[in-house]
Amino acid sequence: MEPRRNFLAAAWEGLGELVRGFATTFIHLFRRPITEAYPEYHRPLPERSRARIILTRDPDGDERCVACYLCSGVCPVSCISMQSSQREDGRRFASWFRINFARCIYCGLCEEACPTLAIQLTPHFETCQYDILTLVAEKEDLLVDHGGKNRDYNFYRHAGVTAVGGKGEHLQEAKPVNRRSNLP
Amino acid sequence: MTAWITGCLILLLKLGIVLVGLLLLAAYLVLAERKLLARLQIRLGPNRAGPLGLMQPLADAVKLLTKEDLAPAKADRLIFLLAPAVVAATALLIFAVVPFGQDWVIGGRRIPLVVADLNVGLLYALALSSIGVYGVALGGWSSNSKYALLGGIRGAAQMISYELSLGLALVPVVMLAGSFSLVEIVAAQSRYPFLLVQPLSFLIFFVSAVAETKRIPFDLPEAENELVAGYHTEYSGMRFGLFFLGEYVTMVVMGSLVAVFFLGGWRGPWLPPLVWFFLKVLGVVFFMIWMRGTLPRLRYDQLMHLGWKLLVPLALLNIVVTGAVLLLLRA
Numbered sequence: 001m002e003p004r005r006n007f008l009a010a011a012w013e014g015l016g017e018l019v020r021g022f023a024t025t026f027i028h029l030f031r032r033p034i035t036e037a038y039p040e041y042h043r044p045l046p047e048r049s050r051a052r053i054i055l056t057r058d059p060d061g062d063e064r065c066v067a068c069y070l071c072s073g074v075c076p077v078s079c080i081s082m083q084s085s086q087r088e089d090g091r092r093f094a095s096w097f098r099i100n101f102a103r104c105i106y107c108g109l110c111e112e113a114c115p116t117l118a119i120q121l122t123p124h125f126e127t128c129q130y131d132i133l134t135l136v137a138e139k140e141d142l143l144v145d146h147g148g149k150n151r152d153y154n155f156y157r158h159a160g161v162t163a164v165g166g167k168g169e170h171l172q173e174a175k176p177v178n179r180r181s182n183l184p
Numbered sequence: 185m186t187a188w189i190t191g192c193l194i195l196l197l198k199l200g201i202v203l204v205g206l207l208l209l210a211a212y213l214v215l216a217e218r219k220l221l222a223r224l225q226i227r228l229g230p231n232r233a234g235p236l237g238l239m240q241p242l243a244d245a246v247k248l249l250t251k252e253d254l255a256p257a258k259a260d261r262l263i264f265l266l267a268p269a270v271v272a273a274t275a276l277l278i279f280a281v282v283p284f285g286q287d288w289v290i291g292g293r294r295i296p297l298v299v300a301d302l303n304v305g306l307l308y309a310l311a312l313s314s315i316g317v318y319g320v321a322l323g324g325w326s327s328n329s330k331y332a333l334l335g336g337i338r339g340a341a342q343m344i345s346y347e348l349s350l351g352l353a354l355v356p357v358v359m360l361a362g363s364f365s366l367v368e369i370v371a372a373q374s375r376y377p378f379l380l381v382q383p384l385s386f387l388i389f390f391v392s393a394v395a396e397t398k399r400i401p402f403d404l405p406e407a408e409n410e411l412v413a414g415y416h417t418e419y420s421g422m423r424f425g426l427f428f429l430g431e432y433v434t435m436v437v438m439g440s441l442v443a444v445f446f447l448g449g450w451r452g453p454w455l456p457p458l459v460w461f462f463l464k465v466l467g468v469v470f471f472m473i474w475m476r477g478t479l480p481r482l483r484y485d486q487l488m489h490l491g492w493k494l495l496v497p498l499a500l501l502n503i504v505v506t507g508a509v510l511l512l513l514r515a
Binding site: 021024025026029031032033034035037074165 | 220222223224226227228232428474475477479509
């Protein structure tokens with residue numbers, strides 16, 4: 001235990017600290033409140049903040065989604081469902097795509113799982129509804145006409161199906177190696 | 185006979201006005217506290233209900249009145265239902281002896297601006313504030329909940345401890361005024377308020393008064409981060425509202441008691457007496473809110489230490505010194 005100080009000195013010091021505390025809060029009375037009045041003022045949210053989900057398109061205007069089911073599989077609350085189909089040129093797409101936003105927890109795992117950057121989360125968070133069924137979003141509600149966070153990225157140019165181009169036709173892809181002439 | 189009837193009517197009218205005024209004041213005090221506290225913390229406070237949030241008390245009242253009135257299954261039902269009324273009623277009743285203005289003369293009839301000028305008004309106020317403890321202790325006990333019980337026990341211990349210094353701090357005031365009547369005490373301060381001659385007494389009374397209202401830094405009975413909500417944990421709806429109302433009425437009442445005993449009551453230059461009284465009460469209440477925005481809660485042992493080892497001895501010493509000085513002056 002520290003040595004007992006002079007009682008009067010301690011009381012005087014305590015009084016001083018008390019006055020300082022009261023002065024500090026009093027000054028705060030005249031400061032401008034830092035409150036952001038929400039519905040009137042929307043705070044600009046970071047681009048990568050996670051809220052309502054969209055399905056983006058590649059620069060050519062095609063849907064990026066290839067209906068691989070990875071988002072659906074990784075979703076911890078199983079709120080994504082879809083049906084895959086194939087176009088005549090071999091490109092896969094979802095014939096229907098459904099997200100139940102009443103169940104979605106906005107964890108962003110679907111976005112991380114997506115191999116084609118198709119599914120993305122946006123900062124738009126005002127999705128409240130009175131009727132819970134209106135929160136079920138279909139493909140046409142989710143599809144947008146832009147590329148979201150990566151507007152220039154085109155999945156098919158890099159790794160599209162061979163049905164579209166020959167082997168080695170894609171961006172940054174080496175030509176196929178002739179195994180006969182490749183031997184040392 | 186007609187004089188008796190008009191007297192009765194005037195009394196009833198006065199009662200009604202005081203009651204409604206007090207309740208309105210308490211309701212708007214809630215809003216004022218929330219607003220001020222918000223500004224002390226650089227927030228805005230309630231501003232949605234009506235212009236500047238002025239309809240907030242009304243919205244709160246509607247909400248509280250329409251909420252379900254729950255009682256825990258194993259609660260002591262009768263006491264559980266009555267306890268909030270005890271708190272609110274005693275707080276309201278104390279105001280009966282508080283003079284809030286100079287006597288009015290209307291048509292040759294003197295109307296004193298006090299509901300009842302009791303010759304033991306001071307004792308009456310202290311006694312009622314003691315009864316208020318029952319509301320807290322019984323409300324906490326009858327809820328049959330551990331948190332509420334702990335809150336109730338704390339409330340009883342705290343309020344009984346600080347009642348002592350509350351009463352002792354008033355003894356010098358009685359010695360100076362020579363009366364227990366609040367009207368007489370205000371009259372005795374016609375030359376100077378007792379604050380100037382009894383600053384220590386004022387300090388002790390104010391601290392004890394804040395402890396009696398169970399406000400920060402003495403809000404141990406409802407310490408929300410330890411006891412959920414303390415003695416009113418199990419209450420809902422308007423019964424909770426009554427506890428809340430009681431607390432804010434007690435704030436007004438304690439403010440007016442401080443004004444009457446130490447700040448000269450309704451006396452003051454230039455402005456009308458009623459306005460002076462109002463300003464003084466608001467000043468005390470503002471300080472209470474400011475205190476809430478500044479100080480942290482005391483620990484339980486600190487609370488008891490402050491009450492029994494500091495305030496009570498100081499108050500006793502103050503009585504002895506005041507008595508000696510009065511004796512010397514009058515000899």
